[in-house]
Amino acid sequence: MKKSMIFMLVLTVLVVNLGIVLGKELSKNPFSDIDKTMWSYDSITNLYTKRILEPENENFMPFEYETRANIMSYLYNYAKSLGKDVSVLKECEFNDVSKTDSYYNAVCWAYENGITGGSEKNRFAPLESCTRQEVCTFMMRFADKYGLVLKQRGDETQFTDSLEIETYARSYVSASKLSGIVRGDEKGYFNPFDEITREEAAVMIDKFTQVAVKKTKNAVSPEKGKYDYLYDEYKPAPFNSKVGESKAVDDSWFDDAVFVGDSISVRLQLYSTAKDLLGDASFLCATSLSPENVLSPVTEDSIHPSIGGQKVSVPDGLKMSNAKKIYIMLGINSLRAGVDVTVKQLKNFIVQAGKILPKAEIFVQSVTPMTKDSNINADNLNNEIINEYNRKVNKMCDENGWYFINIAKAVSDEKGYLKDEYCSDNPDMGIHFNSKAAQVWVDYLKTHVPKKLKG
């Protein structure tokens, strides 16, 4: 009897403690779609605990773009939490914000206190997404309004794309960097026009609340124009897109890669599939694919890759791949129409690919040459034209922060021709690879990985 009573007692204590712990956890996180494995978890739950973030339902939707209205609501609630008077003296002048909107007070307060001037005349665009530079601007205007300064946690070094930040936002972005609220990506880009996701916004606002203080040593000022001087003589270091030789990576490095290409790349797909190379890389390759047709919609007669036997458009294929690395080799099928127009079409495709997979790194591979005896050598398609195309593509990559993999170098002889020993259709076309060349290609890819990405 005694033993069973002790047992019941211990069990009761355990159950109660478990309930307390679970209860605490649940009360800290009201959302069903975020968990502790996420990098933004602490920030989201901090904002919730501080009542800066008020849930509308059980889903936080961390990967959706954050709206302008929500940013105003966060700052409005933050002001309240600081004990500030958030009452508004007059009605909101924006014709796209009504009194019945949940964010009405927040938007009116923000406008009245100079935190936002609206999107355009008489419009606020409450449900449109916010860019990164806009969020920095709103936060710093808030701090300036309420006489706050920021703790210094960053430095004055510029982002690679600092000169792309709009003039009105430059000082605010610099203040955000100096206070450690923003750091930029692995290549040092701030990406000022990128739309911010809900989890990214939560992290920025949370960091802001942690560094905004009444006064501090070496304070960062949120004042308008305070750091404009940093941009006056700034010249960003040129980005060298050409990827040099590196220590070979394992095949698994390509697990999250997708290869987009024409018939040359179809060879790579078949070879690497048969030989179990390049990890779990996916392929969006088709004979006759080109910068000109790569974005065209699927029809019965269209040129498109297929996934699992189903024809897919390249944009859909990219979405399905969810790749973090996009390798592209396109151009030879369009070059007869001209180098410049082909480069332009390629750039357009890469920009679109970047929008579909914004977190993916772009690797543009050079177009490979023809053999000396190629029968398709002509005035409007030859190795000189291919070389000119590759030079311009390389320059395009320098200007846009995309990597350039010069595979052409690995398969060319000393005169720039595709080596006969690497060609499967010499002299008929004199451009396609045999198994030997495919292996050279795989080896080149594995030994030309940017150091910054290898980790």
Add this chain to the structure above:
Amino acid sequence: MKKILSFLLITLIVISLCACDTNNTDTEKQPVEEKVQIDTSEKSVLETVRDEIISSLEIEDAMFMETEKLNSLYGIDADKVKDSACFVTMSGTFPHEIIMVEADTKDDVDQISMALEKKLGEVLVQSKSYDAENYRLAQQCKVYTKDNYAVLFLSPEYAKMQTILEKYI
């Protein structure tokens, strides 16, 4: 006398046994309607066909494709495949793709056959705008089905490969 009779009898028996063994040893040509009997204890029918195609046509760079790879390339579900013998080569302007599959059931062979038709259609569309000669050759390729077998030879040697296949299936 007894001994002589015994000797004659034995001689007759031996002669009659020799007479039985007068089969025509000319086996160079098999009757067309007879299928080759395969010893499947080591190799399957499809593997035998594959190996004969490779050796007869002197294909040097055949790369075998395992059944599990067929889904990503052709949309053929490995669960529906009882046996396969596929390979690709990197020769010529178009890679040669030899896809030979034995399905588990009749329904499965129909689905696999549809996947192969899609692949053939894809090759036709792509070669039409790319290279006239390869388009002409691709037009000669057909998806072949018999019993639970579905086969597609994407190759300029399609006809020769088909002849070899039909010896066994």
